[in-house]
Amino acid sequence: MTVAASIAALDRIRTIVGLNGLLTAPEDMAPYLSEWRGRFKGNSPAVVRPASTEEVAAVVTICAEAGIPVVPQGGNTSLVGGSIPYEEGREIVLSLSRMNRIRGIDTLNYTMTAEAGVVLKTAQEAAKDKDRLLPMSLGAEGTCQIGGLISTNAGGINVLRYGNMRDLVLGLEVVLADGRVWNGLRSLRKNNTGYDLKHLFIGAEGTLGIVTAAVLKLYPRPRQSETAFIAVPSPAAAIELLARLRAASGDAVAAFELMSRRCLEFALKHVAGTIDPLSEPSPWYVLTELTAGTQSDAFRENVEAALGEAFEAELATDATIAQSETQANQLWFIREAIVEAQKFEGGSIKNDVSVPVSRVAEFIERAEAAVAAACPGIRPTPFGHVGDGNIHFNLSQPEGADTAAYLARWDEICHVVNEVIFDLDGSISAEHGVGRFKKDEMPVIKSPVEFDLLRAMKAALDPKGLLNPGKMLP
């Protein structure tokens, strides 16, 4: 495209979105052009901020005609660079953040219709105001947006009980690559008329269409919550404990987070306010939350009885159950501090992986051995949503090692981890997605047949390759 054509297209876009909707000054665009950790940066002729589905459609139509690639962006909290344009500066950024209306809440249908730019925390609170629960919850919830959560099929801490973002979506409104609008904003629990198109767009990282609104499932709010911090001898014991707790509590386990002793030690050392809730050290811990829809003493008694049985079966060696919401928050603070603490221990190589729940222990054991062989002294700090088989298998550098030299081995060491993942039929990106970061792995991790199918979907829905090009697929 010529510069003149590009300028003409931006002029047309300005007439659609108005002066406020088009940012071109470098200082205005800066927050949209880099990832919050600074790992991914890009350039763009303009950040476009449409305020309605019609405006999104009009902008995308202009871009399709002019051949301008479009990078959709939500709260820009991605960890894999999916929402950041490339350095070449050919792509416009299309921010959905002005589309931030909650269009409605249907309490009897247990649904909310929200636009893509609604911040998750806002949506959670709107549901709570109607005595309903929007169960999606994750660290970035004060910033991330509904559209981004859908486009990345976000996970978080409640997946075990309520599923991923995919499982919370009943209907979608999507602007297609040619600017047409697919109105799939249904709020039906059952509808067997044709292929389920919404699932194609969920988790597609904006490469097949731009999500502008969604109908989300809501749930009754839990009335009782029990949070326990449990010392366990091994990951295998943790998995067995999980199966028992699920059965004994009537599948009331909402969260089940595993962490190693080293994780806790890093948190205790570096993050003010973190306390060790148990008197004796244990090689592994579980932080679990069980929720019930009704308030009863029996529920807590069940949890206590299940823990008692776990002690007898030597699946747990010590435990504390929070006596108040404050204590529960303190326990959850440890989990959050683990993420924070790692950066004080030098370079950390991150792996967001998953395996079948039954193979978590084998994965950790084999992966720890493999990375230790590749890099003696390496300090694994595995933690994560083990109830979903999802481990954040992060690897701190050996003590005293050169950080830059260590981080230079990122790809090599991730490859060592991934070899174990492949062998256990796992996934190298459990919840963070592919984005820019792992796109080159896709032809490696996918069979030729599956890769062909992915390409066929892209070709069918975005034949010109203008939607978030070079993300997810190389």
Place this chain on the structure above:
Amino acid sequence: MTVAASIAALDRIRTIVGLNGLLTAPEDMAPYLSEWRGRFKGNSPAVVRPASTEEVAAVVTICAEAGIPVVPQGGNTSLVGGSIPYEEGREIVLSLSRMNRIRGIDTLNYTMTAEAGVVLKTAQEAAKDKDRLLPMSLGAEGTCQIGGLISTNAGGINVLRYGNMRDLVLGLEVVLADGRVWNGLRSLRKNNTGYDLKHLFIGAEGTLGIVTAAVLKLYPRPRQSETAFIAVPSPAAAIELLARLRAASGDAVAAFELMSRRCLEFALKHVAGTIDPLSEPSPWYVLTELTAGTQSDAFRENVEAALGEAFEAELATDATIAQSETQANQLWFIREAIVEAQKFEGGSIKNDVSVPVSRVAEFIERAEAAVAAACPGIRPTPFGHVGDGNIHFNLSQPEGADTAAYLARWDEICHVVNEVIFDLDGSISAEHGVGRFKKDEMPVIKSPVEFDLLRAMKAALDPKGLLNPGKMLP
């Protein structure tokens, strides 16, 4: 294709599947060529019964090369003719019934890997033997098969709690239109690497690929179940009661079935063993089942308390809670008898529709008025899974009317119902699918954009149009 080429292809297929795997005698083929109610019939040169994924792939490859269309078939319990070939006799039927192995159950991962031809009841029992629950349950469970359940995204009585078949699938193995095998048999709870292809094949009625095996989610088995038969003044009261029961029980409502007085009367009149569980007649009833993962008196007390509050709020006028499993079965027998009873009252025009749960009452009121205006004396017998917004809005003929003349008005009267459905953003096929029966409605009920997307998926995955042609899409 010439007859000679067709015979040559069948000879090649015979070498793949063996003599037992290929039926060509009319008496052998008959059960595969007609629907159990006799509404849909077809012809075929052969019924092929491969015994492995490799055999399915080889057969489909031969068919793709020879241009022979393939109709995949499971237990053949479809209500919309999706598994029956057309009359022209050009299509072979590919029955998955010999692929009936349960490949494994992973109790710690709460998953089962089953082949397409496993009968649902067999799969349920295999899960139960491992102290796990496979929650899919419906009338045809002694005959229907896993592959068919997946390809039609089956519903049934536990959708409210556990979701449709789609929600129970973690991974799929699919033979594609060109005979290649997509191995997507993952047993991961989280995997964000690429588009979620499995959802395309689920509910696609065999038009995009042939499901040969699946990884299914299992759950802890419920330890307590309370079944109640409740007299309610109106559908609106039933919906309000549902929302209250969900909240009061901690979302323990597993089934919530609405039925009108006329439904019950038909059952009492025509089906031996049906009893009216309440002393006074009520215009509407709810049959509900609440399940808990643990055994406690508190659970039943909660249910009783919630019912007590419903009486005070005039949402219910009478109720009986089953005191034993036998009593619970008697209550469920009523629900099953309703389906049976309708055929004794002359012609019955069936509608399997859904609306948002909050609009069920409005739908029933408006649809009853509309069909009464179109056909005075018509006797609606609405019942169904109202917790999912799914009503089987069946319409018995006026008393004394001519059955043939009444049934001749099928399309006209369904159209009257569908107009109300469209107006309430509902679906004209909630759980039964499209098949042959409703395919011509698809261009009517889908927006041009959505219809284009459906066609694009078909073109991308089955460009020659050889997989179950003329089903789902016209």
